[in-house]
Amino acid sequence: MTESSAARLSAHVGGASPSRPASKPRAHWLAPTGLILLSLVPIAAGAFRLTELTSGGAVTPANARFFDSPVPVAVHIVASSVFLVLGALQFAPGLRRRRWHRYSGRIVAPAGLASALSALWMTLFYAMPAVNGEALFVMRLVFGTAMAAAIVVAFVAIRRGDVATHSAWMTRAYAIGLGAGTQVFTFLPWTLALGAPDETMHAVLMGAGWVINLAVAELVIRRRAARSTRTSRTSGRSGAADARLS
Numbered sequence: 001m002t003e004s005s006a007a008r009l010s011a012h013v014g015g016a017s018p019s020r021p022a023s024k025p026r027a028h029w030l031a032p033t034g035l036i037l038l039s040l041v042p043i044a045a046g047a048f049r050l051t052e053l054t055s056g057g058a059v060t061p062a063n064a065r066f067f068d069s070p071v072p073v074a075v076h077i078v079a080s081s082v083f084l085v086l087g088a089l090q091f092a093p094g095l096r097r098r099r100w101h102r103y104s105g106r107i108v109a110p111a112g113l114a115s116a117l118s119a120l121w122m123t124l125f126y127a128m129p130a131v132n133g134e135a136l137f138v139m140r141l142v143f144g145t146a147m148a149a150a151i152v153v154a155f156v157a158i159r160r161g162d163v164a165t166h167s168a169w170m171t172r173a174y175a176i177g178l179g180a181g182t183q184v185f186t187f188l189p190w191t192l193a194l195g196a197p198d199e200t201m202h203a204v205l206m207g208a209g210w211v212i213n214l215a216v217a218e219l220v221i222r223r224r225a226a227r228s229t230r231t232s233r234t235s236g237r238s239g240a241a242d243a244r245l246s
C-alpha cells in the first residue's frame, strides 16, 4: 500500500490523516456502542416474541397472526437482530482495518435483505391490528423497499471498488433498519404523556423514527465526504480517485 492510499483508507475508516490527528481508539467505539444501545429494545421485544412462539404461549387476538404464520416474523426478528448488532460494528474503524468488516459484511448484507424482505411480506400478508392504517402500510412498503434497494446498491458499488458509494448506501440501509430503535423514543414520550396514539398519530410516530434516522444518516454521509475531500486535497489526489479503493 502506498503512503497516499494508506492515507485515503485511514480517512475512510476515520483514522489519522495528514490534516487531522488520530482520534483515541476509545472514541472509535462510541458510534457502535450507541447504535447497539438503541437496538436493544426491539431486539428484546423480538426475543420475547420468539420465546412466546416457541414455548407455546397463549394465542390472543393481539398475537394470533404470529402463531398463524410464524416463519416471516421469526426470520424478521433473527435477521433484524443480526443486522443491527453486526451492522453497528461495521462503523468501528478499528475492526474495519482488521478485515473484520469484509467478513462480517457477508453476513450483514444478507441479514439486512432478509429483514427488509420479511418486513415487506408481513406488511402485505399479515392481518394487522386496526391502528396500523393505510399511511403506515404505504410507509412500510416504501421504507422496506428502500432498505432492500440500498443494500443491493451498496453491494454492487463495493463489487466495483467504490467504497464511498458503498458506505453511503449501507449507512442509509442501516438507518432505516434502526428505525425500529428510534421509534421506541418517538412513541415513549407521547404514550407517557397522552396514552396510546390513534391511527394517524401512530403512523406519524412510526414515520418520525425513519425520517430522523435518515436525516442523521445524511449528515454522517456528508461529513464523511467532506473529510475525504480534505484528505485528498492534502495528499494531492482527485476526489474521484479517492472514492475508489480496491
Ligand code: HEM
Binding pocket: 042, 043, 045, 046, 047, 049, 065, 073, 076, 077, 080, 081, 083, 084, 115, 116, 119, 120, 122, 123, 126, 128, 129, 139, 140, 141, 143, 144, 145, 147, 176, 177, 178, 179, 180
Ligand atoms: C432492522 C431492525 C428491525 C427490528 C429489530 C425489528 C423488530 C421487529 C419485531 C421484534 C417485530 C415483532 C413485533 C411483535 O412481536 O409484536 C417486528 C415486526 C414487524 N416489523 Fe420489524 N424490525 C426491524 C425493521 C423493520 C423495518 C425496516 C420494517 C419495515 C420497513 C419492519 C416492519 C415490520 C412489520 C410490518 C412487522 C409486523 C408487525 C405486526 O404484525 O404488528 N421492521 N419487527
